[in-house]
Amino acid sequence: MFDTVLVANRGEIAVRVIRTLRALGVRSVAVYSDADADARHVREVDTAVRIGPAPAAESYLSVERLLEAAARTGAQAVHPGYGFLAENAGFARACADAGLVFIGPPADAISLMGDKIRAKETVRAAGVPVVPGSSGSGLTDAELAAAAREIGMPVLLKPSAGGGGKGMRLVRDEGALADEIAAARREARASFGDDTLLVERWIDRPRHIEIQVLADHHGHVIHLGERECSLQRRHQKVIEEAPSVLLDEATRAAMGEAAVQAARSCGYAGAGTVEFIVPGGDPSSYYFMEMNTRLQVEHPVTELVTGVDLVEWQLRVAAGERLALTQDDIRLTGHAVEARICAEDPSRGFLPSGGTILRLREPQGDGVRTDSGLTEGTEVGSLYDPMLSKVIAYGPDRPTALRRLRAALAGTVTLGVQTNAGFLRRLLAHPAVVAGDLDTGLVEREVDGLLPEGVPEAVYEAAAALRLDGLTPRGDGWTDPFSVPNGWRLGGAAVPPAFDLRVPGLEPVTHRPLGTHTVTGDRVSVTLDGVRHTFHHAGGWLGRDGDAWHVRDHDPVAAALTGAAHGGADSLTAPMPGTVTVVKVAVGDEVSAGQSLLVVEAMKMEHVIAAPHAGTVTELDVAPGTTVAMDQVLAVVAPHEEQDAEAAR
Template sequence: MTMFDTVLVANRGEIAVRVIRTLRALGIRSVAVHSDADAGARHVREADTAVRIGPPPAADSYLRTDRILAAAARTGARAVHPGYGFLAENAAFARACEEAGLVFIGPPAGAIALMGDKIRAKETVRAAGVPVVPGSSGSGLSDAELADAARETGMPVLLKPSAGGGGKGMRLVRDAAALPEEIAAARREARASFGDDTLLVERWIDRPRHIEIQILADGHGNVVHLGERECSLQRRHQKIVEEAPSVLLTPGQRERMGAAAVDAARSCGYRGAGTVEFIVPGGAPDDHFFMEMNTRLQVEHPVTELVTGLDLVAWQLRVAAGERLSFGQDDIVLTGHAVEARICAEDPARGFLPSGGTVLALAEPGGEGVRTDSGLSEGTEVSSLYDPMLAKVVAHGPDRATALRRLRAALAGTLTLGVPTNAGFLRRLLDLPEVVSGDLDTGLVEREAAGLVPRAVPDEVYAAAAALRLAALAPAPGPAGWTDPFSVPSGWRLGGTPAPPAFPLRVPGHEPVTVTAPAGHTVGPTSVSVVLDGVTHTFAHAGQWLGRDGDSWHVQDHDPVAALLGGAARAGADTLAAPMPGTVTVVKVAVGDTVAAGQGLLVVEAMKMEHVISAPHAGTVTELDVTAGTTVAMDQVLAVVTPREEAADD
């Protein structure tokens, strides 16, 4: 078969950049597509050509089949690579590509439709002899039927969207009384993420491990598995760290799970790269239950590539072009260990809420055994429109300890000033004794998260910020290199003790402080060092941002008068502000409504995540500044709830 000469990449961000890299290596011309928000994005610059497909919202651009097919026709593309997310697991899109004479680089549309419906998928693989998690049966269950199925299965249960994946819309419910509200929320998230609010119920397995098997199938009946990935380190049911192989499995267990994954792939006539996901009771690794099959390339595919030496994107292309696999199961050898960490636009100090902003300074790690897949560049605008994952840092070594050590060092060297990320949190997570020993389960991160987020801003951060402010006050030398000594901000006073300038500063979420620059400091164009108690602390800096060891701080100038006036404007009321940039999707109250403490008033969605805005106390809604569909910025006022006693006095 002849390899394609031009391939359109129907995605954005780091996965688009990663696919383009392999296309370039194979000598294949790449076509990028982009919304207006991504006109200057890295994947656009690195492709051979690029086509605009619409305005920023994904529904008007990256999810528009007609515009993507038109872009392929205009550029002469013969095939489409969907990446992951967006239309990657959309059977209608795969069929539309075929009808347009394009090769869809993925499985047949029938396999996507079958495995994309988690209910039908479970029934299909069960018939093939693959064990499945107990839970509801049948599709299209009503809210009442789902609640009945949950009670029959036994609490706690997991509510899951039948379509899609990535943890979107999944809800762990421990109390049957909460089922109505949780079902409604899960439906909203599923509908927003996948356009389908069908749900199913599964038994919650306590302290489970999430292990998935990578499979590869050609169009000639050959199917192999490429070993497993451990994906148990998760937040909100979304993976943040993955590794290959798993420390849990013995060779015999790996062989049995791999065989089950191959059976699942054969049951749906699979072709290309795919992943079969299993849940494994932590105390019984001989047991494994099928959860779902992802009919696409996985975010975590690099760890499999590093331990097998295979380029999975290249094999997706070869299989789509009609080639046979050139190896069998006995030829697959796992060498060493690989661990991946997902860098996401989220702020650990604000409860891991999605973040945004402009990338002012960027440093991405490399070196021996380290790989970074990224869609970032300096100047990139990170908005709430798309998925929060920005990059992946991956480390490989001859053993797990080496891979973890290299990854921790790589995360310490990761810098994304201007956009809060989880890099520092991930570095500390990888140093937990449970992670180092491999004693993992899907609840570990949630249990330990609070202890991995520093509660206070280190003193040296404020000292470095003050040093930068002081340096900014220094006058530039005159034409002859002479500086007026009276213009130097030294704090010198006639006949008195020098009083160096003090700077009122504030990091969002923390109380303001007033600090002076320490005597020992050095300020450069991109770094600043301060000496406190004989210890030198060095930070990268850009604008009002400081960064070190994967952490970053936005140290703002604090105006106490403006803050006081701003607070006076809201005297006697509690203001509810947007915790993240996003869109208001639900408004449950109106001005004049009486609300109880903790009552949900609004829902803000950003980066495919919902956040409920609740009343801080019992009272009356005296101001409501948004409606459903309103786009809001971080800290924008949403509503005001006046405490009940004060409302009664009005």
């Protein structure tokens, strides 16, 4: 076993790897950018090395700086985690050239399986069934469009490099092919530095099932069963579980053997995942999609049902040990479900969010595990992936695991940044999810019913109660009765003061606290119509059952002046904190309603800013590369005079 290992990553996966290194008695080295100088993985590691400024290209993606950090700290091996350089064959080779062990598969296996086109050809030759699609690498836009038309709509555009759903585009309308191909190339280039695409037949209502494999450098390959990853949004997994309710023992064994053959076909070693797409109505008809040559985000569910520490075996295999496990040793016991907590706002179309973690409560124990990179005070920005943590629940059966995970999400508190915890809790209670009737389109179809309708009255009551409590004099001595904000007045009933409040993105309200309330520490409880509601609070944020609201004081005069300065509805504002990557117009340009004007990128997600109506661009306050804050004005489109006249009539 190694004496010192450098973890070339950040966030929750860095913390996760450090945990196993500590258990094995291996010294750990973390790296950090300027944005992560006080991050949790830096606090918990044995040694930490600064590797550059905040942008990933100048820090976590800098091979030179990572190797420098390894040399300075005497590291013998490098664990890449997932994301960043985890599936970069060039990085694996650079580690070997520097005398370091790359804790992952051989560079040739990464290169082969990282090219989805070559990967499909390789596993097909090994007898593994693959999804019908385009053949050949380096296809032009015209060739991709022709292949799509030959396959027949709908089709799925996929980057040949990378994974995680980045750059994937489902195209149902042939007329949209050109725009979708351009967008997919742009996102693939930004995420992986390679804009090569392929196109595959889209299978309606599919299930996404993946097999965990483990291989050593001595020719021994086994699988550790499957994970069901069908609950996705925009091709990004949000809930994963093991095992899948879809598979019987015969199908599980057949898919497991296919995954083993796929791993053998590329000379694999270490922990990896072979992903299959499975028609829900016929699980015996499964197709290879891709192989992820790294540890998966969802690896904890496999660990919980098998009892195998996958990170430990990554380390042991990299150190040259033989697998001590045979296929017969692998037993799937109980059930585990994982939820990915991401910095995103479900009420605003799941746009990335950011801010400072003001209050943090993460569940642990009693069949619940949280893998997290957060601490109170953590600054969540727009430069890195939006995933903050993972909450995993285990039980003797699926209903128990689901129930425990819903309860754990209800107890998750992350104030200061909007997250999807409340949304995931409701998703896990959906009848189709409870029944195990899943497919990759379920979340998108049901999303509207999983979002709360407006802000509950109890939220405004709690916010007003906190304002009222803040006005109440403190101290043990005499209190001037006229300083107590109890609403007392001569000759009339007591009426508490009213407060102007606003939740961003919604109309302001005037609320007068009429229920009873108590404020204790970081909690506020209010009783309305005989029902008691308890919230965590910090810095104007209120949280309950995984949901959170940022309730601000509203100044009508200031709001009116600010809105007038930019023409109100004519303004185009940033829907999220991020970076402007594309500007398609200039001041003076005539635009049509719905025309794409700019693209803002944050946390590896692109958002197109379109014209709200036909008109003329009268202001343009950004350029490619400009960093913007949420709700910052980007441009103004003045409507044509005839539109103004029509509106007046």
